[in-house]
Amino acid sequence: MLDLLILGAFVLYSIGSGLHARGQASHGLDEYFLAGRRLPGWQAGTSMAATQFAADTPLLVTGLVATAGVFSLWRLWIYALAFLAMAFVFSAGWRRAGVLTDAELAEVRYSGRGVVALRLLKAIYYGTVINCVVLAMVLVAAIRIAEVFMPWHEWLPPSVYLPLQGLVVASGFAVGDSITGLAPAVAHTNSLVSIVLILAFTAAYSITGGLRAVVRTDVMQFALAMIGTALYAWFALDAAGGLAGLPDRLAALYGSDAAARMLSFTPPSGGEVLMPFLVLIGLQWLFQMNADGTGYLAQRSMACHSDLGARRAPVLFAWLQVFLRSLLWLAIALGLLVLYPFSPADAASPGFAAARELTFVRGIDELLPPGARGLMLVGLLAALASTLDTHLNWGASYWSNDVYAGVVCRRWLKRSPGPRELVRVARLSNLLIMAFALAVVVHLGSIQTAWFISLLFGAGMGAVLVLRWLWERINLQAELAAMAASLVTAPLLLFLLGTDPEREWLRLALMALVTTTVAVLAALLTPATDDATLGAFYARVRPYGWWRRTARLCGEDPRAPLRALGRPLIAVIAGTLSLLAMLAGAGTMLFSPSGVQSLGSWLLVGGGLALVPLWLAPLLASPARR
Known part of the structure; x- marks a missing residue:
């Protein structure tokens, strides 16, 4: 009964938030998608963290720890560098640009005939292709969780369930093999019912109330998710024999050498593993489609009420995402290695990653008492x-x-749509996105494999997205060239090198090299963006970096933009080192064998704390605009 009351309260609060925000959201796209640009920074940052706390992410972490050990999570932790670069270098620029989407930025930043085409292409590529792949990954995780806890074939009467099953069989809808041994027709029907209900619930408030309702529910959702995760970590470690003896129990199960590798926060010393690892963490944070915050991170920054709020939001997000949540997920993943051990033969099997991802769901069902579950x-x-x-x-x-x-109204029909008309189109567009995501779901297997592929496709755009803020010479042709190179190179690399995780570093390195070279050459060999467009962008955004010529045209010191980049870069570097040092220090204190954790752990924590003033100062008072 308590579980039902909690669930009911959660559903009512979420739907109530959508209804409460409906009136304001209906006034126009700024209200619907940016909450009137009045969000406090802490709400925006918590919303970013809630969005990253997807149902698929803890499953991904569980699979990574089992397949490659704790050090493989640096693949996720290194994104702290991108998040903090977003905070100190790009977030205020996004807000000052005055755009509603990152695709719209193309018309503010570039000139030329292809600007509209680029805006349209990015809207479709990011808003549909990439976005729906991410949605599908989340829905695959939801299916795996729902199969265990939502047996619709037992709950629904046969008069309702059997016609649904017949419809699913006739349509050919399939989402992979059952994880609990159900017949395919039953498993696919249960999955479809779960997906439809989850999407209907989410749409009930997000379509109605827009971003304002999304953020309000995100704050509450994040608190619930963190409480549930903390309880899971507690019960998982308790069932595994407690935190203190965890390294010894792993050694007894897998051998001392294997256990040490599992628990190590540093990669093995052998060059065969070390080089791929360094390539991945050295490139992955930059060569990805959100390198400058493009996407929902930029949306949250653009929705903040001030530049200072826009800076604070990604910093809060980074600490919630990388530090707090990682320690809880790590405790769960290591506890599950003890409770659900595997053999070397299991580790060599093709479906090992997907099987280990599912232990996260199995643990919830078997380890948690009724209230906590x-x-x-x-x-x-x-x-x-x-x-x-x-x-x-x-x-x-x-x-x-x-x-x-x-494009459709202003460019083709030559008319300006009304604000309420645009909100109606926005609400209908949510349904379109849901339909595309459902179509992608049936083609996904392991979440980890899908994540690797999405990283590869996004890698081609990272460098040019960052450079467009820092270098005035980046133009329309550079971004188009990078996108074209990405769309051509990614399938070619997947065909030639496959999806083997061991070759991922090579795929990523080749993708970064090819697309960045193409983008820079295109920028240098094609006409620059016209002076009027660059001047207007510079005056509005006040970007950092190599804007010497534009600054001179605007009557300012040409050295000022590059000089102004110094303090944000110091904050980014200090903030990243502080966060990662404290994470590694706390992690080794908690999870490493007793001989490893002593002095080094305390030095890491102390060093992280010593760096705090360098990145905290820019967040306490808004710096003067240049």
Whole structure:
């Protein structure tokens, strides 16, 4: 009964938030997608963290720890560098640009005939292709969780269930093999019912209330998800024999050498593993489609009430995402290695990563008592909903603002659409995004494999997205060239090198080299963006970096933009080192064998604390505009 009350309260609060925000959201796209640009920074940052706390992420972490050990999580932790670069270098620029989507930025930043085409292409590529792949990954995780806890074939009467099953069989809908041994027709029907209900619940408030409702529910959803995760970590470690003896129990199961590798926060010393690892963490944070915050991170920054709020939001997000949540997920993943051991033969099997991902769901069912299990399930539903609502809202912003308003109405029909008309299109666009995501779901297997592929496709755009803020010479042709090179190179690399995780570093390195070279050559060999466009962008955004000529045209010191980059870069570097040092220090104190954790752990924590003033100062007072 308590579980049902918690679930009911969560559902009512979320739907109530959507209804409460409906009136304001209906006034126009700024209200619908940016909450009137009045969000406090802490709400925006918590919403970012809630969105990243998807149902698929803890499953991904569980699989990574089992397949490659704790050090493989640096693949996720290195994103702290991108998050903090977003905070100190790009977030205020996004807000000052005055755009509603990152695709719209193309018309503010570039000139030339292809600007509209680029805006349209980015709206479709990011808002539909990439966005729906991410949504599908989240829905695959939801299916795996729902199969265990939502047996619709037992709950629904035969008069209702059997016609649904017949419809599913006739349509050919399939989402992979059952994880609990159900017949395919039953498993696929249960999955479809679960997906439809989850999407209907999420759409009920996100479509109605827009970003304002999304953020309000995200804050509550994040709190629920964190409480549930903390309880899961407690019970998992308790069932595994407690935290203190965890290294010894892993050594007894897998051998001392294997256990040491599992628990190590540093990669093995052998060059065969070390070089690929260094390539991945050295490139991955930059060569990805959100390198400058493009996407829902930029949307949250643009929605903040001030430049200072826009800076604070990604910093809060980084600490919640990388530090706090990682320690809880790590405790769960290591506890599950003890409770559900595997053999070397299991590790060599093709479906090992997907099987280990599922132990996260199995642990919830078998380890948690009724009250805690209900809270964890509500937490996972909250995490799932917070990701779905963001990606639906964000994806719809492209279709309504860029495709419909920017191209169809203003360019083709030569008319300006009304604000309420655009909101209606935005709400319908949510349904379009959901339909595309469902179509992708049936083609996904392991979450880890899908994540690797999405990283590869996004890698081609990272460098040019960052450089467009820092270097005035980046132009329309550079971004188009990078996108074209990415779309051509990614399938070619997948065909030649496959999807083997061991070759991922090579795929990523080749993708980064090819696309960055193409983009820089295109920028240097094609006409520059015209002076009027660059001058207007510079005056509005006040970018950092290599803007010497534009600054001179605007009557300012040409050295000022590059000089101004110094303090933000110091804050980014200090903030990243502080966060990662404290994470590694706390992690080794908690999870490493007793001989490893002593002095080094304390030095890491102390060094992280000593760096705090260098990145905290810019967040306490808004710096003067140049």
